[in-house]
Structures are given as C-alpha cells and as structure tokens.
Amino acid sequence: MAETTAPFSTWLDQADVAPHRLSQEQEVLLQAAFRFRQQQGTDYYANRILSHFLLHCDCGLKVAAIARLVGASRPTTSGHQGLSAKLFIQTTHHRLEGRNHGKLLPRFAGPIAAFLVTHPQASRAELGDFVHATFGVRVSRIALYHFLKRFGLDQLPAAAQPAVPTPAPPSTVSETPSEPIAVVVPQPVAAPPFSAYAPSMPEPSC
Numbered sequence: 528m529a530e531t532t533a534p535f536s537t538w539l540d541q542a543d544v545a546p547h548r549l550s551q552e553q554e555v556l557l558q559a560a561f562r563f564r565q566q567q568g569t570d571y572y573a574n575r576i577l578s579h580f581l582l583h584c585d586c587g588l589k590v591a592a593i594a595r596l597v598g599a600s601r602p603t604t605s606g607h608q609g610l611s612a613k614l615f616i617q618t619t620h621h622r623l624e625g626r627n628h629g630k631l632l633p634r635f636a637g638p639i640a641a642f643l644v645t646h647p648q649a650s651r652a653e654l655g656d657f658v659h660a661t662f663g664v665r666v667s668r669i670a671l672y673h674f675l676k677r678f679g680l681d682q683l684p685a686a687a688q689p690a691v692p693t694p695a696p697p698s699t700v701s702e703t704p705s706e707p708i709a710v711v712v713p714q715p716v717a718a719p720p721f722s723a724y725a726p727s728m729p730e731p732s733c
Contacts, residue, residue, distance in 0.1 A: 542595035
C-alpha cells in the first residue's frame with residue numbers, strides 16, 4: 528500500500544480548498560478522506576472510491592472541489608455523480624477487464640436508434656432481441672435503459688406515421704340524372720351574292 532507523505536494542509540492547498548471555509552463536520556470528513564488516501568494510495572480505483580463516497584455523502588462540497596481533491600477532471604467527476612453504487616462497481620469491473628464499457632459498445636447506438644425510429648412501439652424485450660440478433664450479445668433491460676439514456680435515445684420521437692391519403696373533394700356534378708338538355712343546331716345561312724360560295728349566275732348558262 529502506498530502512503531501519501533504530503534500533510535493534510537498541503538492536500539487542501541493543492542485542491543484549492545480553503546481550510547477556514549470548511550465547517551467542523553467537513554474538516555473531520557476530509558481528514559478521514561486524507562487518511563484513506565494515505566492507506567490506499569492515489570491510484571485510479573482508490574480515487575474513484577473516494578470520489579463516489581464524497582459525491583454521495585451529502586458533505587456540502589462542490590463537485591469541482593471534489594474533483595480537485597481526488598485529482599480528476601470536473602466533467603468526469605460530474606458524470607459519476609449520477610451513478611448508483613451498483614453501476615459504479617460494474618464500471619470499475621469493466622475497467623479491470625480492460626474495457627471502459629459493458630457489452631453495449633458506443634458503435635451500437637446508430638443501429639439501435641434506427642430500430643427505435645422504425646419500431647416506435649417496440650418493447651424493451653424486443654429491443655433486447657434485436658441487439659442479440661444484430662450484435663450477438665445478451666444484455667439486461669437495466670443495461671439497455673442506461674445505454675439509451677447515455678446516448679439520448681430514450682428521447683427519440685415516435686417514428687413518422689405513414690401519410691394518410693387526402694380524400695378527393697366531392698364532385699360538383701350531381702349524380703342524379705337531370706332533365707335532357709335540348710341542343711339547338713344552327714341552320715345553314717344562304718351565302719350572299721357574288722361570294723366565293725355562291726354561283727355567279729342565278730341560272731345555268733345555255
């Protein structure tokens with residue numbers, strides 16, 4: 528077990544935590560956290576355990592201060608804020624196995640999103656069957672829930688419904704047979720004299 532030789536006050540100074548601004552309860556808590564670091568060292572797993580504890584013990588410290596105390600970045604520590612103890616242990620176990628994720632890889636997000644869009648009424652079990660058929664892995668419904676939430680897939684809108692054909696407007700012609708319409712045929716009018724269509728002489732010549 529590695530031991531941290533820097534004193535407690537130096538640890539607080541490096542984390543930019545002012546001792547005079549700490550309450551008595553906070554100072555006692557951080558002294559216990561400092562002794563934990565002395566006993567367990569400052570490796571990734573010791574820092575993760577300490578960070579998880581400080582984030583969920585309602586100590587009143589800001590996330591940025593906790594990140595500096597354990598030597599992690601602010602976004603990383605903030606992302607761990609919503610992890611349950613079970614999920615924290617699972618992610619740590621995945622890292623021990625050489626991977627920082629579970630069976631659901633980030634590249635699965637695209638095909639899963641396409642499935643959700645084309646199957647808006649699919650159940651979680653049907654989604655699990657799709658994942659198994661497509662990627663060959665079996666995952667729990669809880670794992671699917673966290674994966675969908677991580678990539679924002681739980682907020683996908685329902686797939687677009689097929690367009691309903693617009694009914695044709697009613698015809699303005701009545702289908703009821705009406706009275707027959709009389710058609711007036713104009714009579715031919717005699718051509719005027721000396722026209723191109725009238726004979727030039729009233730009677731035939733001899």
